[in-house]
Amino acid sequence: GAVVSQHPSRVICKSGTSVKIECRSLDFQATTMFWYRQFPKQSLMLMATSNEGSKATYEQGVEKDKFLINHASLTLSTLTVTSAHPEDSSFYICSALLGGRETQYFGPGTRLLVL
Amino acid sequence: SQQGEEDPQALSIQEGENATMNCSYKTSINNLQWYRQNSGRGLVHLILIRSNEREKHSGRLRVTLDTSKKSSSLLITASRAADTASYFCATDADGTASKLTFGTGTRLQVTL
Numbered sequence: 001g002a003v004v005s006q007h008p009s010r011v012i013c014k015s016g017t018s019v020k021i022e023c024r025s026l027d028f029q030a031t032t033m034f035w036y037r038q039f040p041k042q043s044l045m046l047m048a049t050s051n052e053g054s055k056a057t058y059e060q061g062v063e064k065d066k067f068l069i070n071h072a073s074l075t076l077s078t079l080t081v082t083s084a085h086p087e088d089s090s091f092y093i094c095s096a097l098l099g100g101r102e103t104q105y106f107g108p109g110t111r112l113l114v115l
Numbered sequence: 116s117q118q119g120e121e122d123p124q125a126l127s128i129q130e131g132e133n134a135t136m137n138c139s140y141k142t143s144i145n146n147l148q149w150y151r152q153n154s155g156r157g158l159v160h161l162i163l164i165r166s167n168e169r170e171k172h173s174g175r176l177r178v179t180l181d182t183s184k185k186s187s188s189l190l191i192t193a194s195r196a197a198d199t200a201s202y203f204c205a206t207d208a209d210g211t212a213s214k215l216t217f218g219t220g221t222r223l224q225v226t227l
Binding site: 004046093 | 148150155157158159160163203215216218219220222
């Protein structure tokens, strides 16, 4: 149980376009989801915490107008990278918190390449 | 930054040997977790150890926690080629599971 999916798994886009990444909890309801970014051979850095039905909480240094997060249901959170630039190229990973548990369940990640 | 440090950054061993990875962190914690990440993939949760625990086992995994030194170790016994991955420790930054701070990771290579 506790499976989290992400779509797409890989995306290549031109500079200036917007990209939407979906994160779904497949077999449980997640009131809280998290979005991380990981650069090659580096650790995961938390970008924002997404709570269903409310505005996301962004970490210091993360532009909320550039990384739009929507958590419209208990099983879906989306991250939209607006006006993407090459420096936004990274591996984006989401995770979901199963209510009452202490463990985050991670999606398989989305690799974004901005040309 | 509250990010923890892990050492070694990279570890190469032969199949059958034991692998030990260490993690140090900076703040008080509620628990510490270890995750594995295969190249280009998501994270898989391995084990959680609470701040009032000193040692925990799960299969071939053994985790220790020393809160006085703010450090933890992950031991993988009788390693296999399939254990090749990056291993990260993660601590809850504010006493809940709502925010995890990840260590820098150890890249483990297990060769036949």
